[in-house]
Amino acid sequence: xxxxxxxxxxxxxxxxxxxxxxxxxxxxAKKFGHTVSYTNALIGGAAIDATGGPLPDDTVAxxxxxxxxxxxxxxxxxxxxxxxxxxxxxxxxxxxxALGLFANLRPATLLPELAGACLLRAxxxxxxxxxxxxxxxTGGVYFGEPVCEEELRDGLRTSYNTMIYNEEExxxxxxxAFEAARKRSKKVCSVDxxxxxxxxxxxxxxxxxxxxxxxxxxxxxMYVDNAAMQLVRWPAQFDVIVTExxxxxxxxxxxxxxxxxxxxLPSASLGASGPGIFEPIHGSAPDIAGQNKANPVAxxxxxxxxxxxxxxxxxxxxxxxxxxxxxxxxxxxxxxxxEEGKTLVGTVSMGNxxxxxx
Ligand code: NAD
Ligand code: IPM
Ligand code: MN
Numbered sequence: 001x002x003x004x005x006x007x008x009x010x011x012x013x014x015x016x017x018x019x020x021x022x023x024x025x026x027x028x029a030k031k032f033g034h035t036v037s038y039t040n041a042l043i044g045g046a047a048i049d050a051t052g053g054p055l056p057d058d059t060v061a062x063x064x065x066x067x068x069x070x071x072x073x074x075x076x077x078x079x080x081x082x083x084x085x086x087x088x089x090x091x092x093x094x095x096x097x098a099l100g101l102f103a104n105l106r107p108a109t110l111l112p113e114l115a116g117a118c119l120l121r122a123x124x125x126x127x128x129x130x131x132x133x134x135x136x137x138t139g140g141v142y143f144g145e146p147v148c149e150e151e152l153r154d155g156l157r158t159s160y161n162t163m164i165y166n167e168e169e170x171x172x173x174x175x176x177a178f179e180a181a182r183k184r185s186k187k188v189c190s191v192d193x194x195x196x197x198x199x200x201x202x203x204x205x206x207x208x209x210x211x212x213x214x215x216x217x218x219x220x221x222m223y224v225d226n227a228a229m230q231l232v233r234w235p236a237q238f239d240v241i242v243t244e245x246x247x248x249x250x251x252x253x254x255x256x257x258x259x260x261x262x263x264x265l266p267s268a269s270l271g272a273s274g275p276g277i278f279e280p281i282h283g284s285a286p287d288i289a290g291q292n293k294a295n296p297v298a299x300x301x302x303x304x305x306x307x308x309x310x311x312x313x314x315x316x317x318x319x320x321x322x323x324x325x326x327x328x329x330x331x332x333x334x335x336x337x338x339e340e341g342k343t344l345v346g347t348v349s350m351g352n353x354x355x356x357x358x
Contacts, residue, residue: 001034001311006066006275008059008095011045011088012284013294013347014072020296020351021070021303024323027358028307028316039066043095044074044088044284054091060098068310069099069277070303073284084149097138100271102169103176104135104248105305106281108255108265110235113328117260117337120232127236129258132184134177134240135248137269139169140199142245163199165244170206172272177242178214187218187239191227191247203244224251231255252281261336263295266302268309276310278302288335292346295334297324300354323357 007022009015022038029036041059048054054074063069074088084090110118110129118125144162151158174190181188190207192200204221211219222230224247230237231254243251256265262282269277280298288294304320307313327350333342334350345353 001313003029003034003036003311004039004065004067005036005306006039006041006062006069008041008043008063008069008071008277009046010043010072010074010284011076012073012286012289014044014074014284016072016290016292016347017280017294017296017299018070018072020347020354021299023351023355024300024320024358025303027355028303028319031319031358032313032316034313034316041069043071043091045076045079047091048079048082048086048088053086054088055094055098059091060095063095063099063275063277066275068275068306069095070299070306071277071279072299073280073282075284076286076289093142096269096277097143099269099274099277100138101269101277102136102138102272103173103270104137104267105176105180105270105309106133106135106248106252106255106265106267107131107305108133108252108259110259111325111328113325114260114264114337116339117333118258120235120258124233124235127234129235129238129255131235131238131255132180132240133248133252133255134173134180134242135252136165136169136173136242136244137248138245139165140245163197163244163246165199165203167202167206170203171210174207174210174242175213176270177240178210178217181217181240182214185239186216187220189220189222189227189238189241191222191224191241191243191251193224193247194221195223200244207242227251228254232258256281261295263298263334263336264301265298266300266305268302268305270309276306278306292348293335294347295336296347296351297334297354300324300351319358320354323354326357327353
């Protein structure tokens, strides 16, 4: 297989973690007889500094020309005072929209090797966590119109965003969730706020309609506040969680920390066709950027998702996942998942260890 990958390292720890993931991908390619070529594209703060905007046209073109895109992270304090429309985060939202990536798959698995790094009580951790959060990624309050940065209402500064979905946007993400459940434990929990929000009531009605196409999959519904609570109370009850953009953003960070650290969680952002973006769920971690402290595993596991979803290379994906488990089993840990008696390593060493074990 010949793989054309566009790299978007971005900001903060982005370049450090993408560098490790590239080493791992190169090793997999060599071992299994594939070729990889790379292009580089600017996004986020790095793009703002170089071009004045967070998503240059060249970047969109480079992503479209690739088979898949590997993203580090965007954002940081340097750009936090910019207006919403030209912030680094707007670059990421823009490229997701430009590529039509409406489905964000965020699998959270508590690896047995990391049970000790899980913050939950040992008996709850022992039941495990193996959930696929299917987050809608190009709709909802992130993209809803109208938006008002600020206006005066009754003499008071007032601002708003709009949470909006049409039935087709709900239907297509629901289908992704049901299809994913079919390959797993055949349970979908749809998370909404239908007791309060009109948009959630439409969401729920459409999900129920789609469920009719999947009689073999069990559908349940949960309000988002309860879901946040249930995730830490009894994480093992979940198989696939499908939810709208903002709820999914929040719940996946929560699910991540159950696995030990947000530095562990990969994701795949996929559309109906064309290249997907493979991205850790965490951000640019400005507090540890440039210190060789970041955990590169989320990005490395995102490469495994890329091999699986874009190229259908299951053996190669599993090789990466097993290499990660192996390194953890041997006791190597970055700071975020460090436990007593384990060996603390930096970003580069973690990348090298996984690469060697592929
Ligand atoms: P963050 O995920 O960057 O960091 C939250 C905490 O987790 C920090 O303490 C950080 O050190 C830690 N952390 C994150 N990734 C880690 C890793 N790989 N290894 C070890 N520790 C890790 O979230 P934040 O602090 O809320 O946001 C920082 C910036 O990142 C903001 O500008 C935000 O907008 C941006 N952000 C970008 C993305 C993305 O590009 N996909 C995602 C989330 C946040
Ligand atoms: C994520 C991030 C982004 C999001 C931000 C940076 C736009 O938090 O990828 O989870 O909210 O989608
Ligand atoms: Mn997030």
